[in-house]
Amino acid sequence: VKRVTTNTILAMKANGEKVSMLTAYDYSTARALDEAGIDVLLVGDSAANVFAGYETTLPITLDHMIYHASAVARGAQRALVLVDLPFGEYQGTPEDAFKSAVRMMKESGAHAVKMEGGIEILDNIKKIIDAGIPVCGHLGLTPQSINKFGTFGVRAQDEAEAEKLKSDALELQKLGCFAVVLEKIPAKLAKEVSESLSIPTIGIGAGNGCDGQVLVVNDMLGFTKDFKPKFLRRYMEMYDGMVEAATKYAEDVKSGNYPNESEQY
Ligand code: KIV
Ligand code: NA
Numbered sequence: 001v002k003r004v005t006t007n008t009i010l011a012m013k014a015n016g017e018k019v020s021m022l023t024a025y026d027y028s029t030a031r032a033l034d035e036a037g038i039d040v041l042l043v044g045d046s047a048a049n050v051f052a053g054y055e056t057t058l059p060i061t062l063d064h065m066i067y068h069a070s071a072v073a074r075g076a077q078r079a080l081v082l083v084d085l086p087f088g089e090y091q092g093t094p095e096d097a098f099k100s101a102v103r104m105m106k107e108s109g110a111h112a113v114k115m116e117g118g119i120e121i122l123d124n125i126k127k128i129i130d131a132g133i134p135v136c137g138h139l140g141l142t143p144q145s146i147n148k149f150g151t152f153g154v155r156a157q158d159e160a161e162a163e164k165l166k167s168d169a170l171e172l173q174k175l176g177c178f179a180v181v182l183e184k185i186p187a188k189l190a191k192e193v194s195e196s197l198s199i200p201t202i203g204i205g206a207g208n209g210c211d212g213q214v215l216v217v218n219d220m221l222g223f224t225k226d227f228k229p230k231f232l233r234r235y236m237e238m239y240d241g242m243v244e245a246a247t248k249y250a251e252d253v254k255s256g257n258y259p260n261e262s263e264q265y
Contacts, residue, residue: 004039004080006112006134006178013200019212021202022220025051025068029217030075041076042214043069043083043110045144050218057143058087062100066108073109082136083110087144090115090124097124101133114181116142118168122175129176137172137180139165140206156185169193181214182206205231
């Protein structure tokens with residue numbers, strides 16, 4: 001199979017083909033999503049939430065992210081593996097950011113990194129791109145800044161924040177980012193930004209005008225029990241299915257129904 005590269009992703013924008021992206025944190029999930037033909041597997045720092053059970057993405061470490069990314073990379077034959085640099089590992093000096101990105105690339109086998117923010121981290125992104133590491137931007141609701149925002153609500157609803165976002169998106173493109181994630185912003189703004197760029201925008205809660213879409217895999221599979229924001233479409237009810245299966249298994253063990261004759265040696 002032919003590997004999806006950042007050039008493939010850029011060509012999709014040029015050809016008007018939408019980019020499909022889902023998160024993945026482990027080998028088995030990566031295999032299934034790769035077989036389904038998902039273009040990009042994002043090893044999101046949302047692992048802090050849905051894998052580890054933290055309230056925010058702040059606690060996850062570079063070592064944790066390397067571990068998740070290496071598992072996903074081993075499961076992905078075709079998909080481009082994109083990985084989040086975690087909070088605190090790229091917002092310092094450009095050298096700090098560069099070291100984090102290099103460790104990630106050397107130790108995980110991922111193909112590109114994602115960083116949250118615009119103008120504030122431009123020099124840091126540049127240092128990484130100059131080293132030959134593809135970078136995806138992330139604007140709008142950037143969860144690593146939750147303590148600044150105070151809520152996980154829709155961003156860029158006022159003129160000032162919308163203008164900054166538009167300018168940040170252009171700066172990220174100028175720097176050489178191959179894509180930019182737009183999280184939880186008005187659909188109208190996301191469409192406008194998408195039309196202003198030659199690199200693809202990947203939306204989550206950002207409407208249909210984006211050049212691609214991303215969802216947290218646990219959310220779209222219905223594995224996160226009570227998370228039902230307006231933007232989310234659930235393609236399975238995995239949590240309910242898992243409870244049902246485990247309940248049945250427990251009953252079978254208790255009753256002596258499992259294992260049967262053909263399930264033993
Ligand atoms: O960590 C993550 O899952 C993400 C997506 C929501 C874009 O950054
Ligand atoms: Na993330």
